Amino acid sequence: MPKVRILSLLFAAILVVWLGGMSPVHSQPMSASSESNTEPTFFQTVVDHPKPAAATTTDNSSIPVDELKLLVKPLTLEELQNEAAAWFFLLKQKVQAISETEIAIKHRNRKIQAMEEAANAVQNAQEAASAAAQPSKSEEYSQIEQAKEQRKQSIRQAQQALQRAKKAAVNIQSDYSLRATVEQAEIETQDKKTLQQAKEILDKLEQERDKKEPNQSKYKKIAKKIETLQTAIADFETARDKEQTMEPDAPDYIEVSQNLAITRENLQAAIADAVGFPGIAGATFEQQSISELEAIAQSLQSDPNLEKIRSKLTNAIATETEIKNQLVKDVTELQGERTLHIDRLQTILDEIDKKGGLIAPYQKYIQAIRGTEIDVRDTSGLGVRLMGWWQSEQGGRRWRNNIVIFTGILAIVTPFFQILGWLLQQILQRVGNTPLLLRQFLVVSVKRSGILVGLLLALAVLQVNLGPILALLGGASFILAFALQTNISNFASGFLLILYQPFRIGDEVQLLDIWGEVEAVTLATTRIRGFNGEAFTIPNERVWQNVIQNNTGTRxxxxxxxxxxxxxxxxxxxxxxxxxxxxxxxxxxxxxxxxxxxxxxxxxxxxxxxxxxxxxxxxxxxxxxxxxxxxxxxxxANIAIAYPTEIRIGYQQAKTDAST
Missing domain, CATH: 3.30.70.100 (Alpha-Beta Plaits)
Structure with a gap:
């Protein structure tokens, strides 16, 4: 094998070893328990008997990552494993909540779809009933009967759809995990409606009060209702805002939630007192929804008022959609919190990796739970989900900040290397004895390396692990070294030509039976212009491996x-x-x-x-x-230049007749 080819393969091997060495690999001794047939648990694959209760860094789940790095630096490997187990439990709880909320969204979508089918069927029945009630003179009796039959069929379809909606509501009500997940979204949706209703009633009471005289008894009764309702609204808004700004794991969160429930009941009582009738107490939203669906189905069996039924279904669908959208917002917030927990768990894992611990099971779990599945058929929920992600701290805002940081680093590093290349060019030009090709190669290498350095630096600032990237580059370079041996040999030869300068651009050379002037030299090829105008492009490997005669290499x-x-x-x-x-x-x-x-x-x-x-x-x-x-x-001087004289003596044989 030629020397240049051996040199190129040696370069590739050194590059692979260097890049591969930058991603650490840790080995763990095999325990005796691994020889048994019992399937190990998650933590048995990481450390024996972790103690999550002994963790000290999970007291504040939103601790900044830079502070967490400083806290875990002095910890031992055993202590770090306890911290990792505690953060893993927090992450698992968050992932469980996300899964339950996503399931609740799917159940809610089934219920909404069934109610929409029922509303469409009621509308079809309403149109068929209108056609049967007002026949034109040209219509025949069979067409009228067909319209009536269509009305009956649409009502049956509406009843079947209502049964499916009721079944979905019953499933939500009977499933404890679904009910617990949906309950908060239902409460938030109902709170918005209750607050809006209270403010509307307050406006009406104030208008009615202004029509009365201050000395009248009705004026005083209305004023008392207004005062009670204003106090209830203010207390409820204060308790709600306080509860929304508090972390669920805060010590006072339970007390604040209980206070919000009390103010909610007081607001409902104030509304009932203002309008003069009591509200429905003790029933959840889902129970009320089931009762309402049963009432609508009962109305369809008797002489129905289709317009009124369709209006009720439309209002119910709007309420269900609001609850579904609230669930989507909740799951978006949960996904942001999941990202926070992953970042902090990853910080612990990085420290464990530095101290020789095994982190592969944790990493596999993190990879498995990353990402989000989106139902593109749910158009309203998709818009809410995207908007929530865009506005979330760990979603769109984080990506926008990362993009700004990434672009800023590239905008600073790339021009810096361009300026550095220009300065290098000025220095090399003043030195005077630096070959032109070598000078061009060094300047271009410095300028182009700025892009690579900027990318790696930007990724490092964004806390992207460069180990797998460098390992991938190392493996790819090793494969390419064998697949592109000739090309790499040309590059190596071109570098040697630029370094040792056996000829320069404009030199007259004789190479491989080619005689001409060097026109260009790149890392891959050398281009020679012949004296007859020919353009010869020669691979650098052949140039370097053969005798180069430079006729203009000296003064x-x-x-x-x-x-x-x-x-x-x-x-x-x-x-x-x-x-x-x-x-x-x-x-x-x-x-x-x-x-x-x-x-x-x-x-x-x-x-x-x-x-x-x-x-x-x-x-x-x-x-x-x-x-x-x-x-x-x-x-x-009358001296003639001799020239060779050639005398040829020959004879011609006469042709004879073939017959002679």
Whole structure:
């Protein structure tokens, strides 16, 4: 194998070893329990008997990552495993909540879909009933009967859809995990409606009060209701805002939630007192929804008011959609909290990895729970989900900040390396003895490396683990080293050509039976322009592996002229003419001195050679002038230049007749 190819493979192997060494690999001794047939639990694959209760960093689940790094640095490996187990439990609880909320959204979508089918069926029944009640003169009896039958069929379809909606509501009500998940969204939705209703009633009471005289008894009753309702609204809003701004794991969260429930009941009681009738107490939203669906289905069996039924279904669908959208907002917030827990667990795992612990099971779990599945058929929920992600702290805001940081680092590092390349070019130009190709290669390498350095630095600032990326690059380079051996050999040869400079651009070279002027040199190829205008592109591997004759590699170049004269000519006179010719030419160097000598005898002539040195840049002009001066000098001395004479003797055989 050629040396250059061996050198390129050696470079690739060194690169793979270097990149592969940057991603640490830890080995763990096999415990005796692993030899048993019992399937190990999650934590048994990480550490024996972790103690999450002994963790100290989970007291504040929103602790900044930089502070957490400082807290875990002095911990031992055993203590770090306890911290990792505690953060893992928090993460698992959050993932469980996300899964339950997503399931609740799917159940809610089924219920909404069934109610929408029922509303559409009621609308179809309403249109069929209208067609049957107001027949035109041109319509036949069969068409009217067909419209009536269509009405009945639509009502049956509506009843079937209502049964499916009721079944979905019953499933939500009977499933404890679903009911607990949906309950908060239902409460928040009902709170919005209750608060809006209270404010509307308050406006009506104030308008009614303004119509009364202050000394009237009704005025005082209305004023008392207004005062009670205003107090209930203010207390409820204060308790709600306080509960929304508090973390669920805060010590006072339970007390604040209980206070919110009390203010909610007081607001409902104030509304009931203001309108003069009590509200429905003790029933959840889902129970009320089931009762309402049963009432609508019962109405469809008797003489139904289709317009009123469709209006009730439309209002119910709007309420269900609000609850569903609230669930979507909740799951978006939970996903943001999941990201926070992953970041903090990853911080613990990085420290464990530094101290020789095993983190592979944790990493696999994190990879498995990352990402979000989106139901594109749920158009309203999709919009809410995207908007919530865009506005969330760990979603859109985080990505926007990361993009700004990433772009800012690239905008700073890339111009910096461009300026650094320009400064390097100025320095190399002032040094003077740096080859042009090497100077261009170094400057371009510095400028282009700025992009790579900027990308790696930006990824590092964003806390992206560069180990897998560098390992991937190392593996890819190892594969490419074998798949592209010739190309890599060309690159290595091109680098050696640029480094050692056997020729430069503009030099006259003879290479591989090619004689011409070097036009360009890249890492892969060398381009030579022949004297007849040909363009030769030669792979650098072939250039480096063959003999390179650079005719213009030095400041001086020797001119060699050989002339043949007859045997009877005076050689001393020929030498005198040669000597006077070179002495009279202004561009022939005295050092080294020119020399003239008879070269050889041929069959009919004597060869006389002339060797003289001149400036490389003027070689061809001086050579041409010497030829002219020698030719004129020999002609003036009546010395003829011999030329070979060839005499051919042959014969032609006469053609004879074939018959003779």
């Amino acid at each position: 001086s170049r020797r001119i060699y002229i050989r002339i043949q004269v007859d045997y009877y000519e005076n050689l001393a006179e020929v030498e005198r003419i040669f000597r006077e010719t070179v002495r009279s030419h202004p561009f022939i160097f005295d050092n080294p001195p020119p020399y003239i000598l008879p070269w050889e005898y041929t069959n009919s002539t004597i060869c006389v050679g002339l060797c003289a040195w001149t400036d490389t840049q003027k070689f061809w002009d001086v050579r041409r002038e010497l030829f002219e001066m020698i030719q004129n000098g020999l002609a003036n």
